[in-house]
Amino acid sequence: MSEPIRILHVLGSTNLGGAESRIMDIYRNIDRGKIEFDFLVHQDKKGYYDDEIKAMGGRIYHVPRFKLYNIGAYKKALQAFFAEHHEFKAVHGHMTSTAAIYLPIAKKSGVSMTIAHARSAGVEKGLKGRITVWIRRPLKRRCDYMFACSGLAAEAVFGRKNTLSGKVRIIPNAIDVAPFRYRKRVRDRMRSALEVENKFVIGHAGRFHYAKNHEYLLKVFALIAKKQENAVLFLLGEGSLMEEMKITAVSLGIDDKVYFFGNQKDTWDYYHAMDFFVFPSRYEGLPGTVVEAQSAGLRCLISDTIAKEVGITDLVTYKSISAKPEEWADYVLANEDYTREDMYEQIAAAGFDVRLQAKRYEQFYMTGEEDCL
Numbered sequence: 001m002s003e004p005i006r007i008l009h010v011l012g013s014t015n016l017g018g019a020e021s022r023i024m025d026i027y028r029n030i031d032r033g034k035i036e037f038d039f040l041v042h043q044d045k046k047g048y049y050d051d052e053i054k055a056m057g058g059r060i061y062h063v064p065r066f067k068l069y070n071i072g073a074y075k076k077a078l079q080a081f082f083a084e085h086h087e088f089k090a091v092h093g094h095m096t097s098t099a100a101i102y103l104p105i106a107k108k109s110g111v112s113m114t115i116a117h118a119r120s121a122g123v124e125k126g127l128k129g130r131i132t133v134w135i136r137r138p139l140k141r142r143c144d145y146m147f148a149c150s151g152l153a154a155e156a157v158f159g160r161k162n163t164l165s166g167k168v169r170i171i172p173n174a175i176d177v178a179p180f181r182y183r184k185r186v187r188d189r190m191r192s193a194l195e196v197e198n199k200f201v202i203g204h205a206g207r208f209h210y211a212k213n214h215e216y217l218l219k220v221f222a223l224i225a226k227k228q229e230n231a232v233l234f235l236l237g238e239g240s241l242m243e244e245m246k247i248t249a250v251s252l253g254i255d256d257k258v259y260f261f262g263n264q265k266d267t268w269d270y271y272h273a274m275d276f277f278v279f280p281s282r283y284e285g286l287p288g289t290v291v292e293a294q295s296a297g298l299r300c301l302i303s304d305t306i307a308k309e310v311g312i313t314d315l316v317t318y319k320s321i322s323a324k325p326e327e328w329a330d331y332v333l334a335n336e337d338y339t340r341e342d343m344y345e346q347i348a349a350a351g352f353d354v355r356l357q358a359k360r361y362e363q364f365y366m367t368g369e370e371d372c373l
Helices: 018-029 050-055 071-084 099-108 127-135 137-141 151-158 160-164 184-193 214-227 242-251 267-273 288-295 325-334 344-349 354-367
Strands: 005-011 035-041 060-062 088-093 113-118 145-148 168-170 200-205 231-236 258-262 276-279 300-303 316-319
Touching: 005 018, 005 099, 005 354, 018 050, 018 288, 018 354, 035 354, 050 060, 071 099, 088 099, 099 113, 099 137, 113 151, 127 137, 137 151, 145 151, 151 160, 151 168, 184 267, 200 214, 200 267, 200 288, 214 231, 214 242, 214 276, 214 325, 231 267, 242 258, 267 288, 276 288, 276 325, 288 300, 288 344, 300 325, 316 325
Parallel strands: 005 035, 005 088, 035 060, 088 113, 113 145, 145 168, 200 231, 200 276, 231 258, 276 300, 300 316
Antiparallel strands: none
């Protein structure tokens, strides 16, 4: 039996995050007798998914984190890595901030397919964001394939011209829908375990980062809590701004109503316990969490900066984050009563079921034909 084709995925880390979770969903469902995934990450610490990756046969490699002043050392580390490793048929770069650097190095070393995959429609504020835009400007000329999770992400990374001309392949951020399918018994079990049977549960899932706009979310929730005494807020995720948001919750007088759960493996259980999903991001690529929330039958209020492709069902409503938090709070309270349903058919029909997408990726990696996707 022949060895499987090895694909190298380039990421910042293998921690629990949007891109990482979507890649792992594909990895779990692809035919590993034909395709095997390896990972090149920009940190030395053990990642959330490391044990699972190794158990499935994947390998994890490390290079230094890029900090601009170490660009020479960064290039040397990549050149040394690809000089040693010639087993990859493709390098699939999900970290586009430095993909214009590492993809050409991979290509020069003999990798036959280089892929840049846009996962976000924005950059961090300030100097770091401006540097990112500058470094990735030539990316569209330095890769064989351009992928994006949404039209907004495609334009942000590869430009409007390439997006409108069809040079960028838009691939939905598919999820493993099955565990998220709404089941009342799961909801009842979780609400009992968390002691929120008689609560109105607002939910959110995402890392504590500038893009996610948690401070706005907390202001919205504070207004909801004033009008609905039994309201509580579930926050899933971790990140550099987590402690700051805990302080903000105290200053708003809602710290006893906000549950900071951190990273959770079985997130679908928490979605089942929620009553409403609120997601006021400043920017996104295509947030898988909103797909997950819809799969769990949750009504969602999200910012209008988010790609319209994520509005798979009529459970999603878009609202501007330029609006006063009162408008968001009033909308949630006016729409809290609805019937939870199993949304699998709609999610799958829109191309967001990972099992189908894994088969398409399998064909693409083997043939290089984009029409498979």
